[in-house]
Structures are given as structure tokens and as C-alpha cells.
Amino acid sequence: MPDGPTITTIAEHAGVSIASVSRVLNGLPTRPETERKVMRAADELGYVRNAVARSLKSRRTHQIAFAMADIGNPVYLAMVRQIQPVLKTAGYRLVLHSTDAVVADEIDVLRSLGERYVDGLIMSPIRVTDDHLKMIENARAPVVIIGLVPDGTAVDNVRADSREGVRLAVGHLHERGRRRIGFLNGPLDTVPGAARDAAFREALEECGLPYDPALVEVGDFYREAGAQAARRLLERDGDVDALMCANDLIALGALDVLRQYGKRVPQDVAVVGMDDTDLAAASWPTLTSVSLGSAERGRAAAQLLLARLEDGGRAPTVVTVPPRLIVRESTLETS
Amino acid sequence: MPDGPTITTIAEHAGVSIASVSRVLNGLPTRPETERKVMRAADELGYVRNAVARSLKSRRTHQIAFAMADIGNPVYLAMVRQIQPVLKTAGYRLVLHSTDAVVADEIDVLRSLGERYVDGLIMSPIRVTDDHLKMIENARAPVVIIGLVPDGTAVDNVRADSREGVRLAVGHLHERGRRRIGFLNGPLDTVPGAARDAAFREALEECGLPYDPALVEVGDFYREAGAQAARRLLERDGDVDALMCANDLIALGALDVLRQYGKRVPQDVAVVGMDDTDLAAASWPTLTSVSLGSAERGRAAAQLLLARLEDGGRAPTVVTVPPRLIVRESTLETS
């Protein structure tokens, strides 16, 4: 792997100065004769621009980072799938960070922005601490946050409306005659966990149903955790007729357990998931799920970031993506 | 977003030369007094090393690229999930490229290696042309290929054994008494498509079954394409008692169609997928699938690349990951 040719090599071969080479390569006005010489030399030597040197001088890396908790989570996957093409067409590369939902790792990513290896960052923190906020506002490069941040935070922000999402789901269950609606949530100290908890209480109230702590279980956002939570709930109260799950993975875990307990879905227990991941359409029975617009949020975040890179002066923007209820077999008696 | 402090700023504040600053920052022997001054200035100013300048001088970017056809494909996802932590612990960042299975895009990624924005590349090309091979062997940075390349190609290579995988699956179907085994494949001009086609013929022969072109359909590796292929097959021949699918997505599409045609799975038709993605365990019925070890292949590729970065002189290595048959409901009558 011998060292490739540099602008200097080309200049020698073409018999011109490195400045001329650079100008030709960048399409600046040049005498046709010179241009030809340079292009010829470049072709013959198989020249490729050194991106690092270029970045150093131009202060642009044409890279953007996306930091999420876990690539395994289909929600983030859906985001990446949208972010990638948007960035690609704008001429940016995508650098991926998986923080495993560890706050210290997220802080680390934020700090590493100072290394200037990317031009900007899209981040979807699962917990938002004051440290985060401070670092985000003072970050050395533009940042877009996917998720809820306190109002007034000076940062571009893309939000899902999980409150409305939970209302849609609970409303749907209520309409279909369900009255003892269980709730399987993720950790309350996470942003989505807290939001969904508050939303669930609200939604019950709107339907005129009482909030019964015995029907609520808190676990984690994984399938196995969902199964465990469902088991705990069923052991305590065999009479639930619906399960609202904070997550499709939790819902899949719940489906497994319901099957073990001989409960028919949806006849005995209706189940609603959240995020409308690919798994929802593939499960048995297919899973009614609240789409929080992961794909749209990803795309919006990428576009916000590009807009800010264009114009650093624009006011921070908040985009809220509306939820949609995708009804499938797990809540439809008739199926 | 004011410009951050550089090594020069720190040198001024600490009253030393930039060389000393650099030495302290890199842990080279320094008088304690000097070290203290530098560290203090660095802390006060919130200094962060500029990764770009560093890379230019050191010729290391600590970035590695992974190029795949489509992040949406759970197989690649499984790879990314393994690659990411391996690289992270070794101090490398992950740059993602999605080529949409367009050969020109893959060539582009290969060429862009000359820009030296990464130290190495892991690539999983879906079609391997001579152009690819030539560029891969002459690449300006170490490359690891996930997938089949011609024997003797001078490149680190991680392979699945889809031949053996198909044999496992067909053998399993045969053992369970299936005799009219259909085959839903992806494009024959792709590496996996061609390999699976050859393997299917071989496997039938081993079982003493005839190869019947009427039982074979070629489509694409997507769910919808799988559904269409299944439909074509069923319209032509209502008597298949098993479907071997080149892919879990194809298998899911086939399950949809079988349901529409009133065929029970597995009683009337047994179905086997391939890749053992998350979807296989979530589907209805759960899907028997051949695991080609996507996760292991990802991890192996990352490790091979790291090994080569350590020692550029080592001989090209080929790692073959053995397949495993994961039996689930879609082939088990008793369920």
C-alpha cells in the first residue's frame, strides 16, 4: 500500500504549481492548457483528494454523527434509514455512535464534538440531565436532539407526541369496550417512560376510567422485560382485558406470556404496542401499535441539521411529529 | 460557537512551547512543574484535541467504514450490532455507508478510501464484479469482505456457508416427510442468490429428490417480492408441501400468501427461512430459519480488520462461519 500521489506530485508531473493544481481540481477559472495538463497528470497518477488535509484547512469534515442508545432497537434503525439518505444526498457521511443508554457515554459523545471530526450531531438521549443540556447548548458543533427537552432549551429539537399517542391507544381500547386496561411501561427516569406514564393517567381520566396502580407495571424497554412485567401483572390480577405497552418489544414479550397463560388475543386481552416497528406487522397475532413516526423524526432531524449548517444563525426550531394508531389483529375481535 | 482553544493558546497561557504542550498531552516525559502548568491551562480553557489535525499528521483517523446494501435489512443490522462494540473498544469510530446494492456506489466507496478519511473498510457487496476485485486488491486501505469472493483473491474474507445452510434446511424438510419442496430465491446474479440456487440443486440430489423447475421462483430479497413469488408458484402448482426461502423476508411474504390461499403452516406447507433474523421469532407461526451467523460474521470481520491494522503484513485470512438450523413452528407439525 504505497503512499498515494499528492497535489505536489501532480504539480511536478504537470509542470505547474500546487496552487494551479488545487484550482483546477476545484473548478476555478484556469487556462484550458493548464487544466488539461493537470487533469492528465491526475488521471495518470490516480490522484484522490486527501479528505483529512482538506478538512483541516476548510474546517468542514462532511461527516455527521448520529448517537443513539442501541442500534438493535428498531426505532433507531428506522431513524438511521431515513437519516442516511438525506445526509448522503447532501454530501455528508454518517458516523454512528451507540451509547447503550449510558449517560456518561452520551456526555462523551458531546464532548468529543470538540475534536471536530464531525460537522454536526443528531442525538436521541434516553435520559436528559442538566449536564446534557448544558453541554448541548454549548456544544462546539450544531446539535439536533430527537426527543423531549425542556421548553426554552436553545436547541433544534424533534419530538414525538407520545402523550397523544397513548391517548389514541387508550381511547381505541376504551371504544372497543375494554375497561380494565393494564399498562406495561419502561423506566420512569427515562424521558419516554415518564412521558408515557403521565399520558396514561391522563388518557384514563379522559375515558372516565380510574387509575389503578395494580394494573401498572414498570420494567424496561426490552422483550424479556416486557414478558416479566406481564407475568407480574397477570399473577396479581387475572382480570385485565387489555394491555397498553410502552413499546413494541414489551408488547411482544406480553404476547408470549399471554399465550403461556392461555389468554386469547384479542378475545380475552387486547394488546397495543408502541413505535409501530417491523415486528408489529410480523407478530402473531399482528400487533396494533401507535406509530410515533420514527422515520419522519429521523428525516426531520437530518433536515434540521442541514438547515442549521447552512445558516448557523436561525432560531432553534421544534418539530413535533404527530402519532398515528395502526390497528391490527391484536385489538380486533372480528379477526 | 466561538473557535475552541488550540495547542498554541494553551502554550501561551502556560508560558511554554507548543511542543511541551503536545508532549504533556501525549504523556511523554516532562518535568512535573511543566506538566502541571499545561494541564491547568488545558483544563481552564476546556481544551479538546483536534482530531483532524491529529489525523493529518499521524495518518490515522481512528475511523472504520462499513458498507452494506441496505441498513433496513436485519442481516446487516445484526452485523452492525456486533461490529460497533468491537470497533468502539478498540478506539475506532464507525462510518456507515448504504449502497442500495448499486454497484457504482460500492465502487465509489472503494475509491473514496483514497481520501483516507478511514483507516479501513468492511464491505458486504451483493454483487462481486471484476472491477470490485481489482479495486479491492489495490485499495489504499485495508479491506475486509463479508461474502463470497473467488478463491485466491488477496483479501481478508468472512464467509457464510449457505450451501451447507440450504442442505440443512432441505434435509430437515425431507426428514419430516416433505417431497415437493418449492424454492423461492433472490436474483441469480447476486452472490447469495447464485450460491443458494446451486446449493438447492445439490441438496435435492442428496435427498434423492428430482429438481423440478416448476417449483422454483426467482424474485428479490424483499417481503413483497417473496409474496409475489409465492403467489406465482402456488398458481402454477397447488401441491407443494414445503417452501425453502432464500431469506426470512421472502419467507414472511410467503407466509402471508399461504394464509390467503387457506394453506395451513406447517400442516399443509412447511416453510423455512434463512438468516434467522428477529422477524423469524416474531412471526406467525414462528419461522424455522437457517442462521448464517450474521452476528458472528460481523464480529469476525471487525476482528480481522483490527488484526490487519496491527500488522499489515499478515497473510489474507478466510473465516467461514458455519450455519445452524433453528427449528420453529413453521416446520413442526406437532405445534
Add this chain to the structure above:
DNA sequence: GCCAGCACAGTAAACGTTTACAGTACGGCT
């Protein structure tokens, strides 16, 4: 008392670009 050797610290060059500025050649105008 002198010099060798040591332990640092500083100077400057280099990595490969981009770009401000200075220089040159030439054609056309007066």
C-alpha cells in the same frame, strides 16, 4: 575548574490542502 552527559524545553519542519497576495505576459489603447 573543566568537560561530559543528562534531562529537559524550544525551534522548526512536516502532514496535504486552500487561498490571499504578488508577479508576469500579453493585447489593446492612446
Add this chain to the structure above:
DNA sequence: AGCCGTACTGTAAACGTTTACTGTGCTGGC
């Protein structure tokens, strides 16, 4: 013929590091 403007091209500095080499002041041995 002299001058000016035009249209380039070349020189050199800069981006922020790392590092080879040179310099300096001290310690210790004779």
C-alpha cells in the same frame, strides 16, 4: 512607444498537530 487592464500563474502562509533536531542549564566525575 508607453501604459493599463486582463487573465492567469506562482509563492507562501495557514489550518492544528507531532516530532526530529538543536539548545540550554545542571550535575557529577576527574
